[in-house]
Amino acid sequence: MKRNIKRALFITGLVGIAFSFLACNYTINNEKVTDMKSNEEELDFIFPKGNLGPKELFTGNAYNIGLVDIDDVYTTAVGNVYFEPGARSNWHTHPSGQILIITDGVGYHQIEGEPIQIIKKGDVIKCPPHTKHWHGASPDTGLQQLYIVPNTENGIVDWMEAVTDVQYNNIK
Structure with a gap:
C-alpha cells in the first residue's frame, strides 16, 4: 500500500x-x-517598433514611429519611441514643450539642473517650452513612450549634445 x-x-x-x-x-x-x-524584460508593444533613430541624436538603440503627421490643422506631432535598455536621447528642447506618456517599461527623464526622475508605465511627463532635457530607458529595462509636441508651427525640436555616461548614471 x-x-x-x-x-x-x-x-x-x-x-x-x-x-x-x-x-x-x-x-x-x-x-x-x-x-x-x-520574460519580465519584454515590453507590451502597442504600436510598431518604427525606425532606428540616428546615432547622432541617440545613445544606444531608439526606435521612432510617427502616429499623427504634422499638419496645419492639428499642429501637433504624436509618435511612439521604444528605447532599448540603456538607450537615451541627446539633450534637447522643444519650442512649444512636449508631453510624454509612458506606456511600458522603466526609464529616466531629466531636466537640466534637476535630479534624474525614474519614469514608468502610466507616468505623464510635461517638458516646458525651451527647457533642456533628455529621456530614455533604464540600464536593465526598455522604455516605451508616446510623445506629443504641440504647436508645431513654432518648430519641433532643437537637438543638442549627447548625454554622457556620467550624467546618465547620476541617479541619486
Missing part, C-alpha cells in the same frame, strides 16, 4: 513538472518556442 502511494506521488510530481515545462516551452514546425510572457 505504501509503495502504491509513493508511486502515485512520484507520477503526480512528474506530471506536474511536465505541465510546468510545457507551459513555458513548446514547438511549432519543429522549432522551439519560449513563452514570451515568462
